Amino acid sequence: MNKQETIKDKCHILKVLTLACILIATFFLPLKTSLSNFGLIGLVITTFIAFGVSGFQKKGKLSFFILFSPMVFFLPLLWGWVYSPLQPEAFKEISKYVFLGLVPLFLFRKDIQATTFRKYASMGLLAGAVLSASILIAINLYNYSKTDLQLHWLLNNDFTGINFVEPFSGMHTIYMGIYYVMAIAILLFGNLKLRMLWRVFIFTFLVLGIIFIASRISYFITVLLIGLYLIHNLSFKIFSIIATLTIIIGVLSFSFLEQTYIYKKTVEGTEWELQDNIGTYNTDNTFRVDSRYSRWKVAIEAIKEKPILGFGGGTENEILLEKYEAYKMQNSINREYNAHNQFLGTTLRFGVFGFLLMLVYFVRNSITAFKYQNLLFLSFLTILFWSFMIENVLDRNMGINFVALFGTLFYAEFLAKESKLENDELAQ
Numbered sequence: 509m510n511k512q513e514t515i516k517d518k519c520h521i522l523k524v525l526t527l528a529c530i531l532i533a534t535f536f537l538p539l540k541t542s543l544s545n546f547g548l549i550g551l552v553i554t555t556f557i558a559f560g561v562s563g564f565q566k567k568g569k570l571s572f573f574i575l576f577s578p579m580v581f582f583l584p585l586l587w588g589w590v591y592s593p594l595q596p597e598a599f600k601e602i603s604k605y606v607f608l609g610l611v612p613l614f615l616f617r618k619d620i621q622a623t624t625f626r627k628y629a630s631m632g633l634l635a636g637a638v639l640s641a642s643i644l645i646a647i648n649l650y651n652y653s654k655t656d657l658q659l660h661w662l663l664n665n666d667f668t669g670i671n672f673v674e675p676f677s678g679m680h681t682i683y684m685g686i687y688y689v690m691a692i693a694i695l696l697f698g699n700l701k702l703r704m705l706w707r708v709f710i711f712t713f714l715v716l717g718i719i720f721i722a723s724r725i726s727y728f729i730t731v732l733l734i735g736l737y738l739i740h741n742l743s744f745k746i747f748s749i750i751a752t753l754t755i756i757i758g759v760l761s762f763s764f765l766e767q768t769y770i771y772k773k774t775v776e777g778t779e780w781e782l783q784d785n786i787g788t789y790n791t792d793n794t795f796r797v798d799s800r801y802s803r804w805k806v807a808i809e810a811i812k813e814k815p816i817l818g819f820g821g822g823t824e825n826e827i828l829l830e831k832y833e834a835y836k837m838q839n840s841i842n843r844e845y846n847a848h849n850q851f852l853g854t855t856l857r858f859g860v861f862g863f864l865l866m867l868v869y870f871v872r873n874s875i876t877a878f879k880y881q882n883l884l885f886l887s888f889l890t891i892l893f894w895s896f897m898i899e900n901v902l903d904r905n906m907g908i909n910f911v912a913l914f915g916t917l918f919y920a921e922f923l924a925k926e927s928k929l930e931n932d933e934l935a936q
Contacts, residue, residue, distance in 0.1 A: 537636055541909065548607050555613055567616065578915035582605050589821045593819070594823055612916045686891055686910060693891070736883065773791055807852040885918040
């Protein structure tokens with residue numbers, strides 16, 4: 509075997525290992541974050557080995573790579589560390605976010621195409637989400653079967669929300685909702701070769717999972733994506749009929765839904781969250797809590813003190829805790845709540861420059877998604893934007909891993925499209 513054949517074999521093995529890592533990283537997102545971490549670590553290691561074996565491949569402008577890949581969420585941590593009054597905390601933040609800085613380096617690899625990355629990442633997340641939903645729904649129905657409760661109790665607190673995802677220790681409803689909604693987007697817009705029966709079966713399980721998760725933002729995004737799919741694929745007449753039937757079914761089932769915790773949380777709970785409530789009862793009437801709106805107001809007040817560069821990396825919780833103390837927001841102090849808004853949290857730490865970077869990311873990538881009619885990319889951006897509005901998604905590995913993987917994947921597709929257009933123009 510000559511040297512060229514040896515290098516070829518090594519490249520093949522490396523490619524197989526990389527694809528396996530992508531599968532592991534995405535498959536375990538809705539099951540076990542620590543195992544997803546192993547997949548990402550493997551992806552980063554194989555990427556650096558690939559650079560040593562095959563070298564780099566420059567794709568697009570470096571400034572575009574920084575602004576429109578997940579790198580944009582990592583960059584502010586570097587300058588925020590320089591002037592942070594809490595440098596150890598700022599460094600911990602960098603180490604936590606490191607996948608957002610390392611995974612995008614995959615874009616410089618020569619050996620794996622964007623379409624291959626998309627195929628394996630989509631397969632992994634869809635399979636993991638279906639398995640996760642199946643397990644949780646089965647456990648939920650079994651627990652319900654042991655009771656004598658009426659049917660509407662299946663949509664009450666004991667069987668929804670955090671109690672629904674509890675079998676997967678450490679999982680948060682917001683993140684599980686993000687994974688299931690993204691899996692639905694893959695099913696709807698991913699051009700998968702699946703029979704209609706399998707599509708309906710998988711869609712049903714994922715929607716049931718989202719219902720039981722009882723995440724209001726997941727409900728909202730799911731409706732948006734289903735609406736986008738129907739508008740894109742159906743005539744106006746058929747779309748109008750489906751919309752009318754949906755409204756009729758909703759009206760007829762209203763008296764049933766009104767009895768459920770899901771209804772109270774979705775309607776009354778949302779209204780409560782969007783008002784200035786400090787130390788009042790939410791829909792469960794168990795203990796006094798502070799609404800998201802009240803925390804957003806506190807975050808905005810803090811931002812006004814240092815609007816340009818912010819307070820620096822690792823400072824969000826400390827600054828907010830001081831403000832909570834001034835407003836006697838004891839529940840937020842006890843739980844050490846962050847801003848519960850990624851845009852506000854970023855602006856608090858890194859100022860208006862950090863916010864503008866995020867804004868550029870969403871605007872430019874949305875334009876790209878529309879330009880190439882990439883509805884899956886648009887779905888990802890929609891999921892990310894609305895999740896950022898109500899949660900510090902990137903404060904946990906559950907969110908970091910998702911953004912690092914799929915943000916890199918879709919930017920890789922953008923680069924591939926741009927490269928193809930350039931080659932076509934040169935050929936002419």
